[in-house]
Amino acid sequence: MADIQDSTEVIHRIDPDTKGDNSVRFDELVRLLEHGSDEELHLHLEGFHHSDLADAFGLLDRSLRKRLIESVKEGLDPDLLFELEDHLRKELTDSLTPEEVAEVITEMDSDEAVQVLEDMEEGERAEVLSSVPKEEREDIEVGLAFPEDSAGRRMQTDVVSVGTNWTVGQTIDYLREESDLPEEFLDLFVVDEEARPVGIISLSRILRSPRNTLMREISDETQVLVPADTLQEEVALLFEKYDLTTAGVVDQSGKLLGMITVDDVMEVAREEFEEDVLRLGGVGEETMDDGVLQSSAKRFTWLLVNLITAALASLVISLFDATIEQMVALAVLMPIVASMGGNAGTQTLTITVRALATKELTSYNTMRAIRKELLVGVLNGVLFAIISGVSTVFLFGQGVESSLLLGGVIAGAMVINMIIAGLSGVILPVLLNRWGLDPALASGVFVTTVTDVVGFFAFLGLASLVLL
Amino acid sequence: MADIQDSTEVIHRIDPDTKGDNSVRFDELVRLLEHGSDEELHLHLEGFHHSDLADAFGLLDRSLRKRLIESVKEGLDPDLLFELEDHLRKELTDSLTPEEVAEVITEMDSDEAVQVLEDMEEGERAEVLSSVPKEEREDIEVGLAFPEDSAGRRMQTDVVSVGTNWTVGQTIDYLREESDLPEEFLDLFVVDEEARPVGIISLSRILRSPRNTLMREISDETQVLVPADTLQEEVALLFEKYDLTTAGVVDQSGKLLGMITVDDVMEVAREEFEEDVLRLGGVGEETMDDGVLQSSAKRFTWLLVNLITAALASLVISLFDATIEQMVALAVLMPIVASMGGNAGTQTLTITVRALATKELTSYNTMRAIRKELLVGVLNGVLFAIISGVSTVFLFGQGVESSLLLGGVIAGAMVINMIIAGLSGVILPVLLNRWGLDPALASGVFVTTVTDVVGFFAFLGLASLVLL
Numbered sequence: 001m002a003d004i005q006d007s008t009e010v011i012h013r014i015d016p017d018t019k020g021d022n023s024v025r026f027d028e029l030v031r032l033l034e035h036g037s038d039e040e041l042h043l044h045l046e047g048f049h050h051s052d053l054a055d056a057f058g059l060l061d062r063s064l065r066k067r068l069i070e071s072v073k074e075g076l077d078p079d080l081l082f083e084l085e086d087h088l089r090k091e092l093t094d095s096l097t098p099e100e101v102a103e104v105i106t107e108m109d110s111d112e113a114v115q116v117l118e119d120m121e122e123g124e125r126a127e128v129l130s131s132v133p134k135e136e137r138e139d140i141e142v143g144l145a146f147p148e149d150s151a152g153r154r155m156q157t158d159v160v161s162v163g164t165n166w167t168v169g170q171t172i173d174y175l176r177e178e179s180d181l182p183e184e185f186l187d188l189f190v191v192d193e194e195a196r197p198v199g200i201i202s203l204s205r206i207l208r209s210p211r212n213t214l215m216r217e218i219s220d221e222t223q224v225l226v227p228a229d230t231l232q233e234e235v236a237l238l239f240e241k242y243d244l245t246t247a248g249v250v251d252q253s254g255k256l257l258g259m260i261t262v263d264d265v266m267e268v269a270r271e272e273f274e275e276d277v278l279r280l281g282g283v284g285e286e287t288m289d290d291g292v293l294q295s296s297a298k299r300f301t302w303l304l305v306n307l308i309t310a311a312l313a314s315l316v317i318s319l320f321d322a323t324i325e326q327m328v329a330l331a332v333l334m335p336i337v338a339s340m341g342g343n344a345g346t347q348t349l350t351i352t353v354r355a356l357a358t359k360e361l362t363s364y365n366t367m368r369a370i371r372k373e374l375l376v377g378v379l380n381g382v383l384f385a386i387i388s389g390v391s392t393v394f395l396f397g398q399g400v401e402s403s404l405l406l407g408g409v410i411a412g413a414m415v416i417n418m419i420i421a422g423l424s425g426v427i428l429p430v431l432l433n434r435w436g437l438d439p440a441l442a443s444g445v446f447v448t449t450v451t452d453v454v455g456f457f458a459f460l461g462l463a464s465l466v467l468l
Numbered sequence: 469m470a471d472i473q474d475s476t477e478v479i480h481r482i483d484p485d486t487k488g489d490n491s492v493r494f495d496e497l498v499r500l501l502e503h504g505s506d507e508e509l510h511l512h513l514e515g516f517h518h519s520d521l522a523d524a525f526g527l528l529d530r531s532l533r534k535r536l537i538e539s540v541k542e543g544l545d546p547d548l549l550f551e552l553e554d555h556l557r558k559e560l561t562d563s564l565t566p567e568e569v570a571e572v573i574t575e576m577d578s579d580e581a582v583q584v585l586e587d588m589e590e591g592e593r594a595e596v597l598s599s600v601p602k603e604e605r606e607d608i609e610v611g612l613a614f615p616e617d618s619a620g621r622r623m624q625t626d627v628v629s630v631g632t633n634w635t636v637g638q639t640i641d642y643l644r645e646e647s648d649l650p651e652e653f654l655d656l657f658v659v660d661e662e663a664r665p666v667g668i669i670s671l672s673r674i675l676r677s678p679r680n681t682l683m684r685e686i687s688d689e690t691q692v693l694v695p696a697d698t699l700q701e702e703v704a705l706l707f708e709k710y711d712l713t714t715a716g717v718v719d720q721s722g723k724l725l726g727m728i729t730v731d732d733v734m735e736v737a738r739e740e741f742e743e744d745v746l747r748l749g750g751v752g753e754e755t756m757d758d759g760v761l762q763s764s765a766k767r768f769t770w771l772l773v774n775l776i777t778a779a780l781a782s783l784v785i786s787l788f789d790a791t792i793e794q795m796v797a798l799a800v801l802m803p804i805v806a807s808m809g810g811n812a813g814t815q816t817l818t819i820t821v822r823a824l825a826t827k828e829l830t831s832y833n834t835m836r837a838i839r840k841e842l843l844v845g846v847l848n849g850v851l852f853a854i855i856s857g858v859s860t861v862f863l864f865g866q867g868v869e870s871s872l873l874l875g876g877v878i879a880g881a882m883v884i885n886m887i888i889a890g891l892s893g894v895i896l897p898v899l900l901n902r903w904g905l906d907p908a909l910a911s912g913v914f915v916t917t918v919t920d921v922v923g924f925f926a927f928l929g930l931a932s933l934v935l936l
Binding site: 184269325338 | 712760782856
């Protein structure tokens with residue numbers, strides 16, 4: 001008793017005062033990695049929860065991390081290996097022999113082992129697998145046979161399934177006696193003679209039913225079965241939508257292959273989401289922990305694309321260099337129109353990309369969304385045309401007539417660009433999505449290119465028509 | 469049996485062919501809302517899962533939604549009401565009397581009832597609550613007493629707790645006999661005499677242990693207890709980090725007040741994510757479903773801020789209007805430097821804001837992050853200085869000497885702006901975070917203001933020094 005309470009107090013209890021802040025323990029870890037003996041370090045590491053230690057890996061710099069890897073390597077905790085971010089996990093497995101990796105992943109659930117192995121190179125993976133005992137290896141190979149990011153890759157092959165005519169009592173006895181069951185599970189499957197799931201039952205329902213109740217009487221009607229090739233982000237959406245705790249993964253014939261549980265899905269959902277944010281921000285799969293060269297390289301491509309599109313905008317400006325030469329105020333004002341368009345376009349784009357990801361935007365309401373963005377563009381366009389037009393008239397007073405005309409030019413260009421911004425912000429991602437491309441990936445650069453080019457062209461074009 | 473199988477096939481099974489695509493059923497719903505009789509509509513609605521129906525609410529336009537509300541209103545399904553997006557739920561409750569709302573929320577878990585009530589106005593809420601039976605009302609009022617977005621608001625007050633010396637057999641008997649338990653639960657709490665949780669046990673562990681096992685022997689050491697005033701996004705991070713299915717919510721003295729389960733957390737995590745993305749994109753709490761006026765209004769503020777900052781950039785340009793007058797090529801080239809800086813800054817900002825949200829960036833590694841961004845800025849700055857400098861020399865050949873100088877000017881300005889972009893992209897969000905502000909909220913506009921101003925100033929300033 002004392003044991004349990006102590007360990008929860010120290011390790012896992014989120015203390016009201018520190019709110020789960022582990023910084024004292026982390027600072028001590030840093031000190032020991034810098035100056036401590038191996039014994040002190042080992043002793044201190046014993047107090048860490050594997051998830052906290054995985055976080056610490058991400059915060060440390062390379063040299064301290066190297067020492068940490070050396071100290072956790074021996075008798076490596078499978079939970080720690082699994083919890084590490086992909087690139088940190090790779091660093092750790094690279095420092096182990098294939099046999100050592102095999103030993104650790106043999107202790108994992110099949111879905112966790114698959115996640116560790118899928119990031120390895122072909123040859124290395126084969127070497128590791130050859131040292132995994134047959135039974136575990138076969139389970140892992142089932143998972144690896146499915147495409148990356150599919151439900152088949154994320155599923156656990158160990159599931160609990162019972163017959164439709166089993167009683168609650170029979171089921172509980174079976175669970176107590178059978179040793180080859182997953183370590184933790186939240187629901188069990190009711191299957192027919194061909195191993196096809198016909199229902200799912202939560203453990204709380206089993207525990208609350210009399211022993212003679214038949215499984216089929218308490219089988220839950222909310223059953224979601226996903227084919228093994230379903231994308232993991234679709235699976236995450238289903239879990240959130242239907243408030244699932246477990247989903248069965250089935251093959252083409254409807255046979256149960258494995259299950260996905262909600263704790264795994266939370267991580268999938270976060271990863272998919274991170275990907276979207278980073279892509280919208282023009283960065284690929286970068287992490288805090290990438291080195292300078294890696295980060296520079298990952299950002300270079302997008303910056304190069306931006307340079308080319310910026311050059312396109314310059315080309316548009318150069319068409320009007322004679323106009324600018326006659327009236328330098330145009331050069332002063334032109335970035336305003338482009339900037340407002342870029343921002344309005346980004347706003348629409350953000351809304352659209354999110355709505356596509358959560359399926360709130362479908363073919364049914366696309367036309368409505370476009371119509372709405374057109375109207376928002378007109379409305380905000382007119383408002384900002386008035387604000388910027390009037391400000392220009394008052395601030396650029398080189399003559400009443402010319403300043404009135406200049407105000408009119410900026411107002412006209414503003415309306416045009418804000419409308420185009422709204423339309424391109426919704427139409428471009430919808431098109432990319434329809435062509436099977438990730439709308440978060442490239443829409444940003446397209447939209448700002450459109451708004452830059454249209455902004456400069458509308459403003460300078462109107463100016464050369466009206467003013468000169 | 470046949471019954472269960474049929475309903476799962478039709479309603480919830482994710483068919484391998486359609487991959488869970490409900491569009492046929494949705495299209496039929498639209499047809500019936502437009503032209504069908506009330507009877508046909510009711511019949512069709514019976515086939516809907518409440519989550520699918522909640523999604524359909526979001527896709528429909530206002531007039532069709534109005535008819536749908538009329539048809540679901542009577543005998544309203546509490547699950548449907550809960551699953552609706554906030555603004556749609558409000559639309560539905562607005563069409564009900566306070567007594568009708570009270571009737572529906574009485575059937576809900578306390579955390580769900582709190583979520584429905586918290587969006588209502590004070591007076592309306594009081595009116596609804598007065599019609600809720602005393603016992604349920606008290607549970608709801610416990611939740612409502614905690615601050616918005618706190619663990620206390622999200623917790624369910626019905627929990628299952630057992631004594632440390634109970635046996636598995638006793639526990640199962642208690643679960644079968646006690647009627648006042650939550651409908652579904654994943655874990656149960658082991659509490660001491662003062663109702664303080666000392667451990668948590670998963671139901672699968674109870675089911676797999678012999679009847680005479682004591683609770684304290686199988687109590688799980690991974691116990692996370694959160695104080696009731698913890699922010700819900702902190703709770704979501706803890707669930708993901710420690711792979712939790714249930715977390716206990718405690719008061720200052722450590723007494724168990726309620727629990728939060730993983731299915732609720734998935735929704736919280738998604739909402740918090742969405743908020744971050746939308747804020748980074750310069751849109752507030754906008755949804756696909758907002759009308760034109762609402763959307764325009766929500767985006768207006770950010771656009772106005774952008775107009776002011778763009779005017780600041782124009783002011784910088786106007787300082788150099790004499791320089792531009794002498795060499796129009798400057799006006800042609802200047803947006804390139806500003807645009808590259810804006811993009812580089814947004815990249816750094818995106819990485820930084822995400823790392824702050826997931827606590828991968830802490831005070832321990834802030835200096836390292838800043839140093840890294842400085843170096844990435846120098847490296848990519850030099851690369852793009854060379855690319856843009858050389859291109860300028862070849863494309864702007866109004867004379868060998870002047871084109872060489874112009875190339876040098878753009879190269880120099882590029883290096884300066886890319887470095888400033890990297891630094892401001894990491895320093896600004898870190899400062900906002902330290903001051904307790906959301907770094908996603910305002911960093912974007914600050915960073916691009918900095919890069920615009922610095923970009924124009926460096927380019928035109930260098931030009932006026934070197935060229936004229």
